[in-house]
Amino acid sequence: MAVPFKIYNTRTRKLEDFEPIEAGKIRLYACGNTVYDHCHIGHARGMILFDSFVRYLRHRGWDIDFVRNFTDVDDKIICRANELGEDPLALSARFIGEYRADAAAMGLDTPNKEPKVSDSMEDILGMIGSLIDKGHAYQNEGSVWFDVGSYSDYGSLSGQKVDELRSADEVAGKRSPADFALWKAVKPGEPSWPSPWGDGRPGWHIECSAMAKATLGDTVDIHGGGLDLVFPHHENEVAQSVCGNKADYARVWMHHGLLTMASGQKMGKSFGNVINVKVALEQFPAETLRLYYLQNQYRSPLPWGDEALPEALAMLSRLYEAREVAEAMGGEEPAANVAKSMGADALKLLELGESFPERFYAAMDQDFNTALAIAHLMELSRAINRFGNLKKANKRGGPVVAPALKAFALVTETIGLMRMTSAEFHADVKGKRLAAMGIEAAKIEKLIEDRGTARAEKNWARADEIREDLEAKSILVMDLADGVQWRVKL
RNA sequence: GGUGCCAUGGCCAAGUGGUAAGGCAAUGGUCUGCAAAACCAUGUAUCCCCGGUUCAAAUCCGGGUGGCACCUCCA
Numbered sequence: 282m283a284v285p286f287k288i289y290n291t292r293t294r295k296l297e298d299f300e301p302i303e304a305g306k307i308r309l310y311a312c313g314n315t316v317y318d319h320c321h322i323g324h325a326r327g328m329i330l331f332d333s334f335v336r337y338l339r340h341r342g343w344d345i346d347f348v349r350n351f352t353d354v355d356d357k358i359i360c361r362a363n364e365l366g367e368d369p370l371a372l373s374a375r376f377i378g379e380y381r382a383d384a385a386a387m388g389l390d391t392p393n394k395e396p397k398v399s400d401s402m403e404d405i406l407g408m409i410g411s412l413i414d415k416g417h418a419y420q421n422e423g424s425v426w427f428d429v430g431s432y433s434d435y436g437s438l439s440g441q442k443v444d445e446l447r448s449a450d451e452v453a454g455k456r457s458p459a460d461f462a463l464w465k466a467v468k469p470g471e472p473s474w475p476s477p478w479g480d481g482r483p484g485w486h487i488e489c490s491a492m493a494k495a496t497l498g499d500t501v502d503i504h505g506g507g508l509d510l511v512f513p514h515h516e517n518e519v520a521q522s523v524c525g526n527k528a529d530y531a532r533v534w535m536h537h538g539l540l541t542m543a544s545g546q547k548m549g550k551s552f553g554n555v556i557n558v559k560v561a562l563e564q565f566p567a568e569t570l571r572l573y574y575l576q577n578q579y580r581s582p583l584p585w586g587d588e589a590l591p592e593a594l595a596m597l598s599r600l601y602e603a604r605e606v607a608e609a610m611g612g613e614e615p616a617a618n619v620a621k622s623m624g625a626d627a628l629k630l631l632e633l634g635e636s637f638p639e640r641f642y643a644a645m646d647q648d649f650n651t652a653l654a655i656a657h658l659m660e661l662s663r664a665i666n667r668f669g670n671l672k673k674a675n676k677r678g679g680p681v682v683a684p685a686l687k688a689f690a691l692v693t694e695t696i697g698l699m700r701m702t703s704a705e706f707h708a709d710v711k712g713k714r715l716a717a718m719g720i721e722a723a724k725i726e727k728l729i730e731d732r733g734t735a736r737a738e739k740n741w742a743r744a745d746e747i748r749e750d751l752e753a754k755s756i757l758v759m760d761l762a763d764g765v766q767w768r769v770k771l
Numbered sequence: 772g773g774u775g776c777c778a779u780g781g782c783c784a785a786g787u788g789g790u791a792a793g794g795c796a797a798u799g800g801u802c803u804g805c806a807a808a809a810c811c812a813u814g815u816a817u818c819c820c821c822g823g824u825u826c827a828a829a830u831c832c833g834g835g836u837g838g839c840a841c842c843u844c845c846a
């Protein structure tokens with residue numbers, strides 16, 4: 282059975298109980314990328330967020346049909362292709378490949394369907410034709426425009442009033458400045474498709490309306506995207522779909538906040554201040570990004586700074602270490618008995634572990650409060666470590682820590698964190714951080730070996746000298762009971 | 772000009788009626804040959820300001836100040 286949850290609806294500006302069109306099913310459409318460049322970390326926020334939400338809701342019993350499109354026919358693509366002397370469709374195909382590589386590197390599940398504009402021309406033409414037939418669109422010299430005046434509810438999603446908009450540039454052939462293109466007449470050197478109104482290509486907004494209809498039907502349960510798409514993109518989609526289908530378009534509009542720079546300025550390609558996903562992933566494990574995004578309320582703007590990823594990595598590291606501590610524990614006695622005999626820390630851990638799912642679900646069901654969910658996990662981690670300090674914990678603690686380990690597994694399944702083993706995690710961190718700093722692992726290993734020799738000879742001065750030398754390189758050496766380990770300082 | 776969002780300790784940040792999660796950083800302690808990790812302790816938080824509603828407000832209402840976003844491509 283699908284479990285109910287609350288979700289904030291941009292359309293009503295309220296937190297609502299989610300009500301599906303069809304019991305247990307969610308038709309979800311997320312606006313994907315216009316593929317003319319690599320994904321940047323702003324795109325990554327949306328990608329990771331929707332991936333996490335879908336995973337979570339599936340875990341909660343929802344049957345989700347998740348559609349995310351690729352916009353592969355667009356002004357920007359054509360523009361970039363011309364700059365590079367590349368065929369526009371070849372360029373977009375190339376960046377779809379890059380997108381998929383980035384998505385895979387971030388550990389995202391592939392949506393159920395990933396329609397492309399170039400494959401959806403029939404759907405698009407059908408929708409435009411329908412809008413003309415119904416009197417909501419008009420053609421002029423090979424282009425087709427949506428007649429905003431024909432739709433009285435225009436602006437209901439974004440709260441905009443047509444009269445109050447800053448008048449956009451007057452384009453020849455439009456009846457009103459607010460009208461927008463459904464079909465653009467072909468221009469020399471641009472890709473085009475045949476249509477009843479002459480060769481051309483789709484306008485910016487129609488493709489999503491058409492692809493959503495083709496893949497999910499007239500009405501979707503949830504339509505999502507970045508906050509910057511509310512107007513005009515989503516507003517125009519609503520107009521097209523409602524007028525074309527004579528049906529509601531999206532019951533819930535879900536918009537995530539944007540990344541901003543520390544300066545407060547928005548991150549955007551037009552500002553030239555983007556950081557590509559590939560660059561971030563060269564330096565940090567992919568889950569670092571995921572944790573960073575999940576740690577923040579998805580609707581809030583997120584200021585990006587140099588400390589963002591290192592901090593998230595420090596948190597992630599705590600989680601992995603705590604789980605490692607928990608996994609090392611053994612024992613066969615009933616948990617309650619062990620906890621009782623080992624005292625308050627054990628009882629506390631048992632209690633936190635057992636109540637975790639309830640608290641985790643409560644947070645997530647409240648408009649995906651991933652920040653609170655993760656806070657619960659951090660709290661649990663501290664309880665594990667504290668318990669782990671007890672003398673007999675390793676030998677007898679297994680049953681007490683078992684619920685906590687289940688909690689970690691729950692988090693892994695639902696929001697995709699902690700998917701590596703600890704060994705994989707540490708190796709990933711080392712490899713990436715070392716590469717980022719331009720240090721060779723072999724040189725470090727050699728120094729650590731030398732230090733081991735010095736220590737064996739109780740030459741503490743020499744050992745400390747090497748430690749300091751390594752520390753200057755951001756390498757931490759740890760003398761553990763079962764040998765020497767080293768980590769890259771975060 | 773229009774529309775919308777936001778303002779919580781040094782920093783990031785959750786919390787929408789019952790007196791404040793979590794993380795990062797900092798300081799002291801335990802542990803350690805020295806460290807690291809971990810744990811413990813430490814932050815008197817005017818929850819931007821003023822007024823109102825209420826037994827009770829960070830949380831609701833009104834006003835103010837400051838910041839941001841969209842209205843042009845942008846996730």
